[in-house]
Amino acid sequence: ETGVTQSPTHLIKTRGQQVTLRCSSQSGHNTVSWYQQALGQGPQFIFQYYREEENGRGNFPPRFSGLQFPNYSSELNVNALELDDSALYLCASSSPRDGEGRETQYFGPGTRLLVL
Amino acid sequence: GESVGLHLPTLSVQEGDNSIINCAYSNSASDYFIWYKQESGKGPQFIIDIRSNMDKRQGQRVTVLLNKTVKHLSLQIAATQPGDSAVYFCAETVYNQGGKLIFGQGTELSVKP
Numbered sequence: 046e047t048g049v050t051q052s053p054t055h056l057i058k059t060r061g062q063q064v065t066l067r068c069s070s071q072s073g074h075n076t077v078s079w080y081q082q083a084l085g086q087g088p089q090f091i092f093q094y095y096r097e098e099e100n101g102r103g104n105f106p107p108r109f110s111g112l113q114f115p116n117y118s119s120e121l122n123v124n125a126l127e128l129d130d131s132a133l134y135l136c137a138s139s140s141p142r143d144g145e146g147r148e149t150q151y152f153g154p155g156t157r158l159l160v161l
Numbered sequence: 162g163e164s165v166g167l168h169l170p171t172l173s174v175q176e177g178d179n180s181i182i183n184c185a186y187s188n189s190a191s192d193y194f195i196w197y198k199q200e201s202g203k204g205p206q207f208i209i210d211i212r213s214n215m216d217k218r219q220g221q222r223v224t225v226l227l228n229k230t231v232k233h234l235s236l237q238i239a240a241t242q243p244g245d246s247a248v249y250f251c252a253e254t255v256y257n258q259g260g261k262l263i264f265g266q267g268t269e270l271s272v273k274p
Contacts, residue, residue: 078260087250087264088205101260135204142256147212149195150262152204
């Protein structure tokens with residue numbers, strides 16, 4: 046186990062609704078990244094938060110937003126849900142690159158979102 | 162554009178044999194690579210990583226090889242076990258690009274007893 050937890054494990058929503066997904070990072074990690082994984086595909090980077098600030102963003106529309114809290118836990122918010130938002134949402138925690146240039150991201154179990 | 166691709170979508174091996182999973186990447190600026198294992202219903206699990214200034218790194222039963230000349234990455238699993246059955250992803254990243262990991266589509270490894 047990585048120590049990264051996510052809630053809820055499963056969620057069903059309808060089009061147009063809003064959803065909030067939560068993530069608790071591994072102890073000692075101050076960076077959280079969010080990914081969307083469609084069925085049969087690799088994870089796609091949504092954004093990363095470092096010390097409560099957005100540190101990078103992938104090709105996702107503004108209706109995907111996030112927060113990071115002082116304890117380094119994080120939320121992913123998705124507004125105006127669309128059918129294509131159905132996916133596994135993964136959270137990964139990490140520390141900034143170490144002296145050897147390594148920044149390993151450790152993933153949680155994910156939240157499976159179904160939009161009807 | 163940037164992409165990480167896998168040569169084979171599925172791989173079936175006999176228990177006890179060695180497995181080799183391949184991955185191609187196109188961004189020559191990528192300087193850090195990671196292999197993940199994802200079992201059904203779970204998040205990706207870190208296996209092994211390698212920096213671009215290395216060409217080989219070994220872990221427990223796993224070895225990653227990096228060939229920057231042809232932009233190729235491989236994961237070798239020795240004495241493959243049924244518990245190794247999963248989807249394997251390679252991922253690449255570039256320092257100072259906001260922590261973005263670029264994943265390939267994955268290779269499903271099936272181990273026959």
